[in-house]
Amino acid sequence: MTIERFWTASVEExxxxxxxxKASGHYTCLLCQERFEEGVIYPIDGTLYEAKKAIVxxxxRAHGSMFEHLLAMGKKYTGLSEHQKELLRYFKxxxxxxxxxxxxxxxxTSxxxxxxxxxxxxxxxxxxxxAIMGLLKDEKNVGDDEFIDIHSGATMVDERYAITVMERDKVLExxxxxxxxxxxxxKEKRKIIVLQYILNRFEPDKxxxxxxxxxxxxxxxEDFATIRRYLIEYGFMDRNKDGSQYWIKN
Structure with a gap:
């Protein structure tokens, strides 16, 4: 899923x-999941590009500055206030x-x-x-006490999202x-687990x-309207104003 690729990506990525x-030979956009296959030549605006240049x-073109995209993420992800973001833009x-x-x-100036x-x-x-977290991951396998990823559209991250692999599996069972x-x-935590599982039925770029x-x-x-409402309310999906189009919220 989109959030998994995004949060497991390195700083450079x-x-x-x-x-x-490497396994599939694809370059994949972290923001919309557009893919370019290595070895294929892509014609774009009258110019031919190899896969890596095509993804760049x-x-x-599609997303603009990654600096601006990352900076625009909520404080829960950046830890930055609006004033700090403004200063970073000036520094940039x-x-x-x-x-x-x-x-x-x-x-x-001081x-x-x-x-x-x-x-x-x-x-x-x-x-x-x-470095500390990297060493911690190197020394232990993902176990039952490992926390699952929080979806990027989460409206308010709190203790409801402190969900371990064991908790998730038990709820789903x-x-x-x-x-x-x-x-x-x-219960809120169980709702989140169920909704996140249901979200796997949808394609991230569709x-x-x-x-x-x-x-x-x-x-x-059977009560699909309730599930649909909570998918929107909890930030798993988004829709346009008239409700005619729905998509996974990245």
């Missing part, structure tokens, strides 16, 4: 916006401390220098933390039989009509 899957062109533009003060219509210093310290801490949902749970969504959901649970 997140910066470039795509990954290379695609990311730039190469503005001097004095120029940034002028853009902000206030403050001082304050901007202090922000630069804090960002550098934050970068160092992030590197050390990534309890609530599903022969691929159908026996009853929709009332647009669905409401009728198609209803057909898929009715094959799982």
């Amino acid at each position: 997140l910066k470039q916006g795509f990954i290379y899957e 062109f695609h990311v730039n 533009q190469g503005l001097s401390d004095k120029e940034i003060v002028a853009e902000l219509n206030g403050g001082s 304050t901007i220098r202090n922000h630069r210093f804090k960002f550098k310290e934050k970068e160092k801490q992030a590197k050390v933390f990534l 309890t609530y599903f039989q022969n691929g159908r949902l026996k009853t929709f749970p009332s 647009i669905y009509t409401e009728k198609e969504v209803n057909q898929i959901l009715s094959s799982i649970y």
